[in-house]
Amino acid sequence: MLRNQSIGAVNTIIRRPSDGKLIGYNTDCEACVTAIEDALRERQKTNGCASNVSPIAGKLFVLVGAGGAGRAIAFGAKSRGARVVIFNRKYERAKALAAAVSCEALPYEHLNDFCPEKGMILANASAVGMQPKSDQTPISKEALRSYELVFDAVYTPRNTRLLQEATEVGATVVSGVEMFVRQALGQFKLFTNGLAPVDFMRRIVYEQF
Structure with a gap:
């Protein structure tokens, strides 16, 4: 299943805890x-x-x-x-x-x-x-x-x-x-259902590039 099916492209897949169904997202x-x-x-x-x-x-x-x-x-x-x-x-x-x-x-x-x-x-x-x-x-x-x-x-x-x-x-x-940073922030929220450490993640990513 794809959330926001109109886009037709997925970069994150989550297994729904309630029934194990795979849900696709695009961040x-x-x-x-x-x-x-x-x-x-x-x-x-x-x-x-x-x-x-x-x-x-x-x-x-x-x-x-x-x-x-x-x-x-x-x-x-x-x-x-x-x-x-x-x-x-x-x-x-x-x-x-x-x-x-x-x-x-x-x-x-x-x-x-x-x-x-x-x-x-x-x-x-x-x-x-x-x-x-x-x-x-x-x-x-x-x-x-x-x-x-x-x-x-x-x-x-x-x-x-x-x-x-x-x-x-x-x-x-x-x-x-x-x-790239904002993709990761969105994925972090989907995977953990929590808020990402924004400043830390942004600093780490920018240091790599």
């Missing part, structure tokens, strides 16, 4: 979305315009990658009211995910030219930029000027070329390591 979704929301709220606080509404509501949310992590992120962003647009090297896969999420898919080769508005959010859920090909990036530095925030699910290296270039053009950045 990627909340891990990514809350990391992005918190970073945007921090940016809004700095600009003096904090709000209780999800800061990605109504935002154009550009997702690169349509695999398991991409599915989780797409559903999470959509659930918060974002306008999701999906790019994937295999266009058919992007279209299939877009149909499942009720959003739009566009051909990968249009990613660098996609700029209908400023202040968009970019989430890279592909493997582009991961070691040993850390010199690669899914999008040009010039195109990053249209984005308010850039998230990269890649966490080896922690500071990917994508995040470096996004920082250089003034975007807020969120590392895949933060998603």
Whole structure:
């Protein structure tokens, strides 16, 4: 059985004590979305315009990658009211995910030219930029000027070329390591039914990367 079946991807399986039934969960979704929301709220606080509404509501949310992590992120962003647009090297896969999420898919080769508005959010859920090909990036530095925030699910290296270039053009950045930490916090709660030692776990994980 899968909790939140619409995502269609599982990263945690728990055996239910009452009947021994296996239950599948996905902690990627909340891990990514809350990391992005918190970073945007921090940016809004700095600009003096904090709000209780999800800061990605109504935002154009550009997702690169349509695999398991991409599915989780797409559903999470959509659930918060974002306008999701999906790019994937295999266009058919992007279209299939877009149909499942009720959003739009566009051909990968249009990613660098996609700029209908400023202040968009970019989430890279592909493997582009991961070691040993850390010199690669899914999008040009010039195109990053249209984005308010850039998230990269890649966490080896922690500071990917994508995040470096996004920082250089003034975007807020969120590392895949933060998603990794939040995944673990969610899994800890599922496994133990208790709260994780957040500060300790975050420090240990960041020391490793």
